[in-house]
Amino acid sequence: MDNKINLNFYGLNYQKAVEEKKKNEVKEEEKPVVQPETKNVDAKEVLDAMALTGAQNIAFAGLNTINPKNYLDDASISRIQGSMPVFEKAVENYLNIIEAEFPNLSDAQKQELAYQAVLKGM
Secondary structure, X not given: OHHHHHHHHHHHHHHHHHHHXXXXXXXXXXXXXXXXXXXXOOHHHHHHHHHHHHHHHHHHOOOOOOOHHHOOOHHHHHHHXXXXXXXXXXXXXXXXXXXXXXOOOOHHHXXXXXXXXXXXXX
16 A cells, blocks of 8 residues: 555656656747857958957967977987888878869969878878
8 A cells, every 4th residue: 555655656756856847848939049249240351350360370480499309309309300201201192193184273282282192192
C-alpha cells in the first residue's frame, strides 16, 4: 500500500514540475525582442578605414625586431641559416614548374602552391 501512495505522490509532483516548466517557457517567450540599431555606412568609408589600418601596420612593421639569440642557441641558428637556401631553391624550382603549367594563376596563388608543395616534400 505504501508503495502505491509514494508512486502517486511522485506522479503528482512530476506533473506539477511539468506544468511549472511550461509556465516558465511561456514567460521566457514573452520577452520583447530588441532589434540592434543599424546605421547605413558608406562602403567607401569602410574601405578608406581599412586602407588606413594597413598603412599604419606598414609604418610599425620594422620597429620591433627579434633577436634569435634570445630564443635559440648558436647551433640551432646555424642549422636554420643552412637550411634556408635549400628551402628557397626548392620554392624557386616549384614556382618555375607552376608558372609553366598554370600561367593564368596570380603570383600569390603560385607562391602558395609552391610553399605547399615544398612543405609536403620535406
